[in-house]
Amino acid sequence: MSLRSLRLRKLAAGIGVAALAALGAMGASGAAHAADPASPSNITGTTGTLTIHKHAGDPGAAGNGAEITDPDAVRQLGEALSGVQFSVQRVAYEGTAIDLTTAAGWDQAATATPANIASAPFSFANSTTVTTGADGQAALANLPYGLYYVTETNPGPNPIVSPVQPFLVSVPYPNQGTWLYDVHVYPKNKLNDTNPTKSVSAPDAPVLGSTVVWTVNAPVPALAAGDTYRSFSITDDLDDRLSYTGATVSVDGTPLVEDTDYTVSGNVKITFTSVGLSKLAGKTAVEAKISTKVMSLGADGQITNTALVNTNGSERETNSPQTNSGGLVIQKTDAATSDALSGAIFEVYDAKNGTLVAGPFTTDATGKISIDGLWVGNDSVTSRTYWVKETQAPAGYVLPADPWTEVTVTAGGTSAPTTVTLPNTQQTGPNLPLTGGAGSAAFTILGGGLVLAGVGTIVARRMRAQRS
Known part of the structure; x- marks a missing residue:
């Protein structure tokens, strides 16, 4: 076996190992254009096709560049992922695109790896972006024969927690002594198939300015073999x-240390540091308790809150609890x-003869007490x-015999x-003499007697005067 043939086998074994991983047997379609052992001398044509098949699941055995056609193997591929974007870049060596129709081109490609491809003597000759369709496939036709560097750049709508690592693939691809041009x-x-949840506590006191705690429970998603937790954050836009x-x-119940394991920024984003990320491997869930004060009622008095949990760029949304x-x-x-x-004074209790909630309050000149806010419940409970x-x-008014009033807020x-309107009855004063009673009758009798006495005196004087 020639040295060049050994290089081709080595290159075929190394190129695209991460990319070609797939479950099941590999079909043998694609064009096998020569019976002789694969070498640059028996490559025909100048262009080929690269088809990227995107599926969910764990990588399996390394592929061989051929299309999977066996029905059982196709079924085992897993869910097809649409909307995933890839960058496909042709690799250059010392400024010239690698030409795999030449032995020199294969010699250059044999020294390339995903790790060194971005530095000299390598560079990129051109770049193309493709996006998978509903079937999870993205095809690039009429690719000039060469070495290509493929990078997954956008997961689209898919919650991908372990994206495939960048990989190299050649077109054509050597396969069992033949060339695959497709x-x-x-x-x-x-x-990331986790479902983070969120809940809200009752306030520490049922009045405005009290503290409510929003608890986010975020399951830690499993990663593909060899992958690591590169980022983890919980964002709660208050x-x-x-x-x-x-x-x-x-x-998993073990407290973390702020500014060592995680930082808090904005309104509110909890971001794990490298130290915190190292503590996620093999763990089940992260729990974050976010404490807030309720400062005002706003338009409806109903405050909902949703959190976003992001792992390695994969974002999952919680439910939306409400206070x-x-x-x-x-x-x-x-x-x-x-x-x-x-001047009336009131207190508010959680029950009759129960615990004082708020107060005392005194009615103002308009007879009102305005209590800005009382907690009435969480989620669908909207009265209390x-x-x-x-x-x-x-x-000047009487305190009611029963000073308690039940109110549904x-x-x-x-x-x-x-x-709620609460009336008071005015107090009564001491008893006063009645107009036309015993006292006034006595005065009437006395006055009448005096009038009669005066009349009698006048009559007597006149009679004396007539006798004389």
Whole structure:
């Protein structure tokens, strides 16, 4: 066997090992144009075809450049991935595209590897971008014979966590003593099929400014053999009504250290450092607890929050938990006139004779107390019962015999608070004499007697005057 034949065999064994990995037997189609052992001297034509077949799964045995045609082997390839983008670059040696129709070209190609291809004496003569179709295939026809460097540049809509490593492939491709002019490669990808979840806690106190904790549980996806965790992050774009206060992160229950294992930036992105990434291998899940304060109700009092978990560029979205709050307005009025009353004092409890939630509050000049927000529930729960206790009536009014009032607060914005009107009865004063009673009758009798006495005196004087 000649030295050049040995080089060709070595090159065929080394080119495209990562790319040609596929499950099942390899069919024998493709053009075998010569019965003699493959050598540059019996290459015919000047151009060939490269077809990239993209499927999900773990790489299997190395391919041989031929198309897979056996039905059982085709079924074992796994899900076809559409929308995956590849860059196909022709390799040059000392500035000239490698020509595989010559022995010198094969000698140059034999020294190329995916690791050294980007540095001298190698460079790239030209570049083409292709994208897989619905069948997972992308074909490049009329490729000049040469050595090509193939890079997966975009996963498209696919959650690829272990992209295929860049690889080299020749057109034509030596196969069992013949030349394949229609070359087929089967780079397979490991998909991220995890489903991260998110939940929200009840607040530490059911009023605005209290703390709620959003918990992200992110399963760690398995990688293809030989791959590593190159990046891992959790992004939680907080609602404007939330204020970030801190985060804790753990892997399989073991706490990590901020600024050593991960960093927190923006609003809010948790990014693993190289130290943190090294702790993911063989682990099951990452848990991140993100603490926030609810600062305002906004338009509807309903705050949803979704997180994105990114592993090696593969992004997965969590569900969207929700925390709900509503405003409460207490209106104090006169029971008889409905006039607003200031000076009444109230407290808010979670139950009758229960735990104090908020207060005390005092009604203003308009007779109102406006409580900006009370937590009413999470997710689909949008109302909650509270108990309002009047602890002091307005001056001159009576405190009700039962000072407790049950109120159902509903999630809503500042423009639509739950309103309750609570009247008070005015106090009564001491008893006063009745107009026309015993006292006035006595005065009437006395006055009448005095009038009669005066009339009698006048009559007596006149009678004396007549006698004389």
